[in-house]
Amino acid sequence: MIQETIAKIQPVDSTLAPAVQNHLDDLIKPRGSLGMLERLAKRFVLATGNPHPSAKKKRICVFAADHGVVDEGLTFTGSEFTPLIVGNMIEGKSGVSIFSQHVGSELEVVDVGINADVSGMKKLLQRKIALGTRNLAREPAMTSDECARAIAVGIERANAAADDGIQLLGTGEMGIGNTTPSSAILAALLPSSVREVTGPGAGLKNDEALEHKIEVIERALLLHQKALQDPFQTLAAVGGLEIAALTGLCLGAAARRLPVVIDGFIASAAALVAFRLSSSVADYLFYSHRSAEPGHDTFARELGVEPILQLGMRLGEGTGAALAMNIIEASLKMYTEMPTFSSFKVENTNHARCFPASSQPCVY
Numbered sequence: 481m482i483q484e485t486i487a488k489i490q491p492v493d494s495t496l497a498p499a500v501q502n503h504l505d506d507l508i509k510p511r512g513s514l515g516m517l518e519r520l521a522k523r524f525v526l527a528t529g530n531p532h533p534s535a536k537k538k539r540i541c542v543f544a545a546d547h548g549v550v551d552e553g554l555t556f557t558g559s560e561f562t563p564l565i566v567g568n569m570i571e572g573k574s575g576v577s578i579f580s581q582h583v584g585s586e587l588e589v590v591d592v593g594i595n596a597d598v599s600g601m602k603k604l605l606q607r608k609i610a611l612g613t614r615n616l617a618r619e620p621a622m623t624s625d626e627c628a629r630a631i632a633v634g635i636e637r638a639n640a641a642a643d644d645g646i647q648l649l650g651t652g653e654m655g656i657g658n659t660t661p662s663s664a665i666l667a668a669l670l671p672s673s674v675r676e677v678t679g680p681g682a683g684l685k686n687d688e689a690l691e692h693k694i695e696v697i698e699r700a701l702l703l704h705q706k707a708l709q710d711p712f713q714t715l716a717a718v719g720g721l722e723i724a725a726l727t728g729l730c731l732g733a734a735a736r737r738l739p740v741v742i743d744g745f746i747a748s749a750a751a752l753v754a755f756r757l758s759s760s761v762a763d764y765l766f767y768s769h770r771s772a773e774p775g776h777d778t779f780a781r782e783l784g785v786e787p788i789l790q791l792g793m794r795l796g797e798g799t800g801a802a803l804a805m806n807i808i809e810a811s812l813k814m815y816t817e818m819p820t821f822s823s824f825k826v827e828n829t830n831h832a833r834c835f836p837a838s839s840q841p842c843v844y
């Protein structure tokens with residue numbers, strides 16, 4: 481299923497880019513004056529191939545799972561918070577539930593590996609693969625089979641969204657301990673030093689706790705050195721079930737030409753794996769916000785991506801993805817609803833781009 485999906489992912493047709501840019505430049509406004517909104521609309525039109533784009537139908541897919549590596553004492557809270565927050569999510573009470581309602585997005589919450597019996601949570605999609613991962617500091621977090629099954633759940637949810645007519649997908653996750661596998665993935669696949677991509681996650685007691693987290697990840701990367709040659713094996717060795725599902729969501733969505741908003745730090749690690757499996761995935765991804773988790777800046781710089789919001793957020797769950805969805809939707813309304821110079825039969829004033837007049841070329 482994974483290889484089949486990857487085979488379907490096509491790069492966008494960049495020969496359409498000049499026509500899209502011409503339309504943006506014909507909209508009745510000074511050229512480039514809507515800044516990033518213009519780039520967002522262009523990316524969306526190219527991703528979907530639809531000259532009349534819409535993001536009215538939105539869905540955030542949250543994957544939840546636990547992590548054996550919490551045994552190393554790398555988190556402020558215990559794994560019991562994972563089912564607790566997931567319970568809040570499905571009852572409309574967590575950060576992502578409130579923000580997704582605010583922006584008019586559907587919310588889907590999927591268990592792929594919570595270390596608790598959550599079968600009584602009726603609004604939770606039950607796709608449990610294991611009761612969390614194994615401790616990646618001592619052994620591979622997942623078997624290849626578990627990792628492939630988690631990716632397949634993500635692909636399944638992307639296909640379900642596309643079949644339901646969803647026009648914009650957002651990622652979300654919940655999993656105490658999941659910044660550790662995310663940092664390990666970034667360090668292995670960017671690549672970068674562990675220190676540069678490791679931070680406090682949801683919270684750490686003190687600087688020594690951060691040093692301990694760095695040391696555990698460095699040790700894990702040495703232990704799994706062989707696996708790090710390959711993105712799938714890296715994901716299995718040092719990743720997480722929800723991270724693998726998010727990788728699958730990115731792959732599945734790209735195969736269906738369905739744009740995806742990547743939430744913060746953890747989702748970015750999942751997107752990186754997808755990108756390393758198929759570089760064309762990048763054409764379908766948007767990045768909601770600059771996570772306050774320090775390693776996110778390294779990720780954004782190395783991949784040359786442009787997060788939309790900068791609000792000091794580091795909650796995860798899909799909170800940033802929810803907020804950025806409305807901005808992307810606004811950019812599409814600009815693209816489809818704003819009149820053009822041509823329609824008014826007035827001269828396009830865009831040759832007078834700079835004010836005050838300057839001998840310097842304009843940069844947009």
Ligand SMILES: O=C(O)c1ccc[n+]([C@@H]2O[C@H](COP(=O)([O-])O)[C@@H](O)[C@H]2O)c1
Pocket residue numbers: 554555556653654655656657658659660680681682683743744745746747771772773793794795796797
């Ligand atoms: O996505 C982010 O930018 C982000 C940054 C820090 C923490 N989180 C959330 O906090 C949890 C992971 O933090 P930790 O310290 O338990 O590894 C997990 O449930 C994430 O949703 C999320």
Ligand SMILES: Cc1cc2nc[nH]c2cc1C
Pocket residue numbers: 557561565653654655682795796797
């Ligand atoms: C309370 C809490 C809420 C969260 N939401 C996402 N990760 C989280 C971690 C904690 C600890």
